Amino acid sequence: MAKDIAKALLDIEAVSLSPTDLFTWSSGIKSPIYCDNRVTLGYPKVRSAIRDGLIRIINENFSNVEIVSGTATAGIPHAAYISEKLELPMNYIRSKSKNHGKQNQIEGAKSTGKNIVVIEDLISTGGSSVTAVEALKEAGANVLGVVAIFTYGLSKAAQTFEEANIPFYTLSNYNELVEVAKEEGKISEKDIQTLVDWRDNLS
Numbered sequence: 404m405a406k407d408i409a410k411a412l413l414d415i416e417a418v419s420l421s422p423t424d425l426f427t428w429s430s431g432i433k434s435p436i437y438c439d440n441r442v443t444l445g446y447p448k449v450r451s452a453i454r455d456g457l458i459r460i461i462n463e464n465f466s467n468v469e470i471v472s473g474t475a476t477a478g479i480p481h482a483a484y485i486s487e488k489l490e491l492p493m494n495y496i497r498s499k500s501k502n503h504g505k506q507n508q509i510e511g512a513k514s515t516g517k518n519i520v521v522i523e524d525l526i527s528t529g530g531s532s533v534t535a536v537e538a539l540k541e542a543g544a545n546v547l548g549v550v551a552i553f554t555y556g557l558s559k560a561a562q563t564f565e566e567a568n569i570p571f572y573t574l575s576n577y578n579e580l581v582e583v584a585k586e587e588g589k590i591s592e593k594d595i596q597t598l599v600d601w602r603d604n605l606s
């Protein structure tokens with residue numbers, strides 16, 4: 404499954420690799436990889452495979468889930484697909500509270516006393532995921548864990564989740580992506596070393 408998802412993300416260009424001409428993330432980090440999983444919304448077969456894969460992870464690890472919660476913004480549609488299939492309530496978490504109305508940070512199903520799984524599109528350092536989990540916990544939720552489509556595999560993310568005592572699982576990952584790109588001739592052996600060094604040095 405991890406390899407299939409990696410191939411799909413590459414095929415639809417939700418993930419792009421550029422070992423020589425680096426991308427700049429919003430954080431300012433220079434990177435040979437750029438991931439925009441919002442692209443998957445335009446491909447029904449891919450987004451269905453993602454939905455079913457994430458549901459499998461949830462059923463295997465968090466079978467007592469009561470609410471599916473998406474992170475704003477890219478996690479929201481995938482949470483919607485999952486909650487619809489599982490026939491579960493859904494909500495979503497803003498990065499910060501609104502500055503108008505009831506100033507809610509969490510919209511949708513009430514979280515208090517509920518077992519919740521958080522849906523992310525992408526895990527880089529894990530910081531935004533932990534922020535979302537903390538918001539849910541402040542609202543009285545029992546957060547079971549985080550599931551995501553893809554991870555860069557940074558050790559910083561593993562450390563962040565471990566320190567917050569939050570389990571997380573992903574459908575695919577950086578290593579699988581690099582392997583698929585190599586098999587399809589999209590990168591060279593030299594590129595692979597560049598990609599691995601970037602990930603390890605950033606960690």
